[in-house]
Amino acid sequence: MFRTALRNVLAHKARLLMTVLAVMLGVAFVSGTLVFTDTLGNAFRNQSAKSYDNVAVSVETYAGHDEKTPGIDDATLEKIRGLDGVASATGRVSGFAGVADPDGKLIGNGWSNTGANFAPGEDGKDAQYVFTDGSGPAKAGSVALDKDTAGKGEYRVGDAVRVATNGPVKEYTLSGIFTTEDGAVNAGGSLVLFDTPTAQKLYLKPGVFNDATVTAAGGVSDQKLLDAITPLLPDDAIAQTGKALADQQAKDIENGMSGLNGMLLAFAGIALFVGVFLIANTFTMLIAQRTRELALMRAIGATRRQIKRSVLLEAAVVGTIASVIGFALGLGLATGLRSAMGLLGGKIPAGPLIVSPTAVVSAFAVGVLITVLAAWLPARRAAKIAPVAAMGSVHATASTKSLVVRNSVGGVIALLGAAGIVGGAAAGGTSGRQLVAGGAFFALIGVIILIPLLSRPVIALVRPLLKKLFGVSGKLASQNAVRNPRRTGATASALAIGLTLVTGISVLGVTLGQAIDKMTTDNIKADYMVTMASGDALDQSALNALAKADGIAALSPQQAAWFEVDGEYQSASGVTPGDVEKVFSLTTVSGSLGSLKDGQVAVGSKTAKSNGWKTGDTLPVKFDDEEKGELTVGALYEENEFLSPFLIPKEMADEHSAASRPDIREIWIKADGGATKANEQSIVDALGDNPAMSVMDRQDIRDMFGGFINTALNIMYGLLAMALLIAVLGVVNTLAMSVFERQQEIGMLRAIGLDRGRVKRMIRLEAVVISVFGAVIGVGLGVFLGWAIGRTLSADIPGYALVIPWDRLGIFLLLAGLVGVLASLWPARSAAKLNMLTAIKTE
16 A cells, blocks of 8 residues: 555656645744744854853842932942952943944934944953954044944045034044944944044943943853952842843743744744645546545455545655755755845845754644645545445546535534624623634634535636636636535635635734824924934934024924823923923813913823823822922823823923933924925934934825835735635636646537637636635635724724725725636646547546
8 A cells, every 4th residue: 555655646746746735835934934933043142142151140230310320439349349359350331432434324224223332441451342354443533333334335544424412413534444243233233433432422421331241351251250340230230141031032032033933934824724725636636536446446355444544645745745845945045045045135144054953843844734724624535435336437437415504513613603703802802812813813724614514606707708708718617616615615715715714914004004194193283293203302402502593483392291190100291381282183072281481280181080180180190200299280182192191391301300311202294385305304314314314294204104114014924825826726627627627628628619718718717716816705704803903902003993995895806806817727738638538538
C-alpha cells in the first residue's frame, strides 16, 4: 500500500500541484514568520547585551525640570566615583534633538530623534561612540552627528548644522561623525551629541544628570558595587547591574517579538484554514475519479483501513514535499522582510539568520498535519467504496444523497453564531467584542456548511442573465456551477472566508475613520495646529513668537495641567481666555466662557454631572506645586475631545506648575482669511523655520488622526493577501480537475457544434460564477461582522455611525469576477484544446 500511495502521487502530480502550492504558501508564511522574529529578536538582544558589556551598574532616574525628581547631581556622582572598586562613573543626560536635511525637513521620524551629552574619559574618548571623522564636541556651539544622519543631511566636519530642540532652532558647528549601537539610531532616528554643560542646560539643569553608568575595577563583583551605590542615590533613582538590565531588555524584546509573532501567525493560520478547502476538494475529486481503481483494490483483498491509510499516506507525502519547498521559501521570505525593513528606514543590527528547531518542527508539523487532516474526510469516503460498486465507470456518478442532515447542522450552527454576534453588539464593550468573536467563528462555520445549499438559489438568480448575454455557454456554465454543490461550496468557501475578513475590517475601518474625521471637524475651528514632531511639549518661546506673527486672529495653547479636587486628580487644559472658543467648537451648557478672564474655570458637563458640580460652585483644590486654593466654576460646556475636562487660564497653569517649563502640547491658531499659503508661511517664519515643529492645516489634522486607520487597513489587506491567493488557487484547481473529469462531455459538446471559443467561454463563466458567489457570501457576512464590532465600540467613539463603503464592496466583487477569469485561463485553454474524438472515447 505504501508503494501504491507513492505511485498514485507520481501519477497524479499535475492534479496535486495546486495542493502543493497551497500548503507551500502556508508553510512559507509560518516558517518565514518564526525565522524572521527569531532573527530580529536575536539581533536586538545581542545589541542590547553589547551595549552593557562594560557596565557594572546602571542608574536611571525620571529627572525632569521640577524639584520632585532631582536626578543625579555632580556631588552624588563624585561620591560614586570615590567608592572602592569603581573604575569610572559617567553621567548621562538626554532629550529630543532634530536635525534638518538640505531641504529643511526633519531627518528621522521625530520620536526617535535624540540628543545626548558627550562624556569623554581621561583618554578623551566616550566608550559608547566610535568616531570615524573628527572628534566629540568639547565646547558650547559644537555638536557631533551619527554617521547615518550626517550622510542624509550631507554634512561634513566643520559644517554649520541647524539643530532643533524643544526651543528655538540654533546653529552649531559639526565637530565629528560617529557610529553607535544606540537603539534610537537603529530605529531610524538621529543622535546629536552636545558637550555636557550644553546638554544639561537644554534638557535638565546645570550639574544634574538623568542617568549614570558605572564600570568596575578588576575583580570587583557587580552586585557588590550595586549594594554600595544604592544608599547614595536619590529616592527616585533605580539602580541595576548591567547584566540585570541587559536581561530585562532581552525579556522586553522577547515580549515584543512574541506579540508580532502572534499576529503574523494568526494570519498564517487563516491562510492555512483557507488551504484546507483546496486540499479537501482535491482529494475528494481524485477519489471520485479513481473509483474503479479503489474498487478493484478492495476486490483483490485491500481492507477499508488499508484504503484509508493509503489516501492519508498520499496526503502525508504531498504535505512533506510542500513543507520542504515552503520552508525554503520561508527562509527567503524572512531574509526579504529583513531587507525590506532596511529599505523602509528601519535599521536592524547585523546578525545571522536564526533557524531554530522550533521553526523547523512547527513548519513541517503544520504542513503535514494540515494536509492529512484535510484529506481525512475524503479518505473516509474512499474506504466506504464497495468492491463491486462503480466497476463500470471511471468516475463516480454524481451523488444524490440528501443534504438534509448537513443543512440542519449548518443552520443550527449559523443561527447560534448570528445570535452571539447580535448579542455581543447589543452588550458592547470588551465582553461584547468577545461574544462577537465567538459568534463570528460559529457563524462562519455554519455558513461554510450551508454554502452547498445556498449555491443553487443564489446562482439560479443570475442564470437568466448569463443565458441572455452569453447564450448556450452561459446556460451551461450556470448549470455546471451547481452540478456538484459540495464541490462548488468548498471552492467558494475559500474565497468567502478571505472576503469576510477583508470586508469586515473595511467596514470597521471606514466607519471608524469617518467617526474620527467627524470628531475632528466638529470639534475644531482653528485653521492650524502646531506640535513638536517628537510628541514632546512645545517651548514657551514658540507661543510668544506666534503671538507676534502677522495674520493671527486667535491663538490658544493646549497646555497640560492637573490638580486635586476632593482628593481626586483632575486633568486640565491651560488655554487663552477669549481665544479658546475661536479655535475650538465649544457649546456652553451654563454660565459663560468669558469667566475664564476673571480667573474662574470651565468644567465639562459630564464631569460636572458625575461630581454634582454646577455653575457658581467653589471647589477646594491642591495644585501641582502643592499650593492649596479654591476655584470657582464659571461655566459648564459640552466636552470637546481635544481638551481636558477642566479649562483654566494659561496664567493659572503657569503659576501653579511644579515644572520649570510649561507643558504645551499643541498651539491652535485661527488665521485672518483662513488657511492660505501666505498664512502658513507666516507661521513657519515666526517659528524660525524649525524642522522639529509641525504646522498642520485642518486637512493635515484630519489625516493625522485618521491616518493610522488607513495604515492599519493596508497592513491587514497585505497580510490577508496570502489567504486570498490560496483561494484563487482553489478555483484554478477545481476547474482544472473538473475539465479532466468532464473530457467525454466536452468532446460530445464539441461534436454537436460547440466551438472552441464557446467552450472557453463556458469554463470562464463557470469560474466567474463560482468566484462571485463566494464573494457575495463573504461580503455579506463581512458587513454583518463589521457592523457588530463597530457597535461594541460606539460608546467610546463620539459621533459613531455605520458607514458601508459601497465603492470598496463593488471593487471586491469586480475583483472576484476578475479572479474567476484569470483562474480559468489554463483550464479553459485545456478544455478548448481537447481532441473531440479522443475525448468522446474517454471512459
